Amino acid sequence: MPDAPRPDRLWAVVPLKSPQHAKTRLADQLDAAQRRWLLFELATRVIRALQATDAVAEVAVATASTEIAGFAQSLGARPILQSAETGTAAAFSAVIAQLQAGQPQALLMIAGDLPLVTPAAIETLCAAAVDADVVVVPDRHRIGTNALLCSPPSAITPLFGPDSLHRHLAAARRRELRTRVLESDALSLDLDEPDDLDELRRRGSDLDDALRAALAGAPVPFRGADEAGRRRR
Numbered sequence: 001m002p003d004a005p006r007p008d009r010l011w012a013v014v015p016l017k018s019p020q021h022a023k024t025r026l027a028d029q030l031d032a033a034q035r036r037w038l039l040f041e042l043a044t045r046v047i048r049a050l051q052a053t054d055a056v057a058e059v060a061v062a063t064a065s066t067e068i069a070g071f072a073q074s075l076g077a078r079p080i081l082q083s084a085e086t087g088t089a090a091a092f093s094a095v096i097a098q099l100q101a102g103q104p105q106a107l108l109m110i111a112g113d114l115p116l117v118t119p120a121a122i123e124t125l126c127a128a129a130v131d132a133d134v135v136v137v138p139d140r141h142r143i144g145t146n147a148l149l150c151s152p153p154s155a156i157t158p159l160f161g162p163d164s165l166h167r168h169l170a171a172a173r174r175r176e177l178r179t180r181v182l183e184s185d186a187l188s189l190d191l192d193e194p195d196d197l198d199e200l201r202r203r204g205s206d207l208d209d210a211l212r213a214a215l216a217g218a219p220v221p222f223r224g225a226d227e228a229g230r231r232r233r
């Protein structure tokens, strides 16, 4: 059996939309300041969980926003500044195209809006690559993809977007790759639609005070690169 990707050879990349364009599907529930806060808060959680995971050697953020690039840097993540904001799949594909052959050995592509993410869940996901070329983590509806771990990074083309779980699995099948679908409570909830907020509220015992207050409609503090930097120190 081939070896699992060595820890120093597994990188993670988080795509992040520009603050002014993010979380638009939540516009009826959250005002612009809350949506902005949510983007930075969730991204911070995902980046920190990745950084706390031994299996992940490097965390990068793919974005077309210079503000988000500065925020990523303030958290110690590597910003990859993109010229256009053309969707998640295109963002990941652009990152893969920039990688050198063989470096990294594996790439974890993971959404930046997973409120229940934990280092343990990321560790479990990385461990699943021991005997799989492609590991897919479905969203809670088993329609979308919240994380995709490919060894090597170009094992399949990222196909994030409508029906991406099925399309990722079909792509892996066509290439006859060893594929694993990993169900993960901590990674299956992404905050896209109003019913995702309801689901998060239902899981209230898992929430900390800041997120609970934001979901209850409380005014949120400014959140941006400067504050992320302060919290890190």
Ligand SMILES: Nc1nc2c(ncn2[C@@H]2O[C@H](COP(=O)(O)OP(=O)(O)OP(=O)(O)O)[C@@H](O)[C@H]2O)c(=O)[nH]1
Binding pocket: 014, 015, 016, 017, 021, 022, 023, 024, 025, 026, 062, 063, 064, 082, 084, 085, 086, 087, 088, 091, 111, 112, 113, 191, 192
């Ligand atoms: N770099 C980059 N990241 C993106 C882009 N589109 C989405 N993302 C990120 O990809 C992840 C999943 O995307 P979505 O769920 O579509 O993001 P969203 O902000 O909820 O989208 P809307 O509610 O439709 O505005 C999040 O981390 C987004 O910030 C893009 O065009 N470029």
Ligand SMILES: O=C(O)[C@H](O)COP(=O)(O)O
Binding pocket: 087, 088, 089, 111, 139, 143, 144, 145, 146, 159, 160, 161, 162, 164, 165
């Ligand atoms: O499930 C998916 O594939 C992603 O959540 C979709 O992200 P996108 O709509 O930004 O491509």
